[in-house]
């Protein structure tokens with residue numbers, strides 16, 4: 001059975017064959033721009049609502065919601081219709097609300113320090129499953145308000161579970177639909193990759209103005225091979241060429257993500273190597289103090305080491321920010337998303 005957000009416009013037309021044509025737009029708009037459930041589209045006749053609710057169920061079933069940072073960080077654990085599980089994180093800031101979406105259930109990239117990588121790959125998500133994460137997070141944000149104003153999701157980062165460029169078509173189609181029908185501009189969406197070169201090249205050729213972040217973590221091949229094994233297939237020299245090509249083609253800002261791992265990649269020499277790669281590309285560096293994961297018993301770098309690292313980069317003309325560790329107490333921070341083995345076994349819902 002197809003789920004609500006897996007239907008494309010022409011499939012809605014088929015499903016609504018015996019209805020007046022304006023219904024298609026009414027429903028499409030209702031479940032996207034207005035982020036409503038079918039049951040709440042009260043402008044539809046009740047019988048139609050009931051039929052559609054039965055024939056096009058939602059694709060994500062909420063298992064748990066965890067809240068931290070005084071209500072500003074909310075992590076959702078969802079069960080998909082085949083029983084796989086994924087997570088999504090909603091983060092409210094003063095000026096914006098960002099949703100961190102998953103692009104795959106699990107991940108095949110096996111980065112040693114990442115909980116999703118430690119758990120392995122289950123499957124790609126469909127476009128609808130990516131889009132629905134944003135809609136459902138927006139529904140939750142509708143309940144949050146600051147000074148009486150409901151919160152509007154303004155930014156999307158493809159930094160949840162999975163490798164978005166390994167699921168290129170669904171991710172790109174989701175980015176388009178989120179722009180066109182949820183009203184979140186491409187410039188407010190950032191795709192993060194471990195460095196899948198063919199994906200970076202394809203993205204460079206796309207007119208969609210999404211941002212690109214490359215998870216670098218090491219600026220020499222030996223260290224990067226050990227942290228992000230995909231580097232053996234797509235080594236740094238080739239990756240940097242692809243990044244240069246991306247910038248030439250798009251003139252968009254590129255950022256490098258770097259998890260600060262104590263004693264592993266946080267020395268002054270590491271900073272010099274990173275500056276050497278970042279500077280010619282004008283890449284922005286985003287440092288992420290390593291978050292703890294069960295399979296990687298190393299700590300994040302201490303604040304003083306991060307400070308020295310920042311200074312060393314800045315001295316060499318590199319733009320750098322340090323990311324806050326939102327939601328680490330609820331395992332919602334970067335690299336902590338995983339769903340296997342930690343949950344109590346649940347009863348499978350019976351599906352037709």
Ligand code: SAH
Nearest residue numbers: 114159163192193194215257290291334335
């Ligand atoms: N596969 C994509 C999308 C995941 S994004 C990618 O690799 O970019 C998640 C970000 O968090 C990546 O930059 C990832 O390297 C980083 N990360 C993973 N594990 C982490 C950890 N334990 N602490 C801090 N950052 C981590």
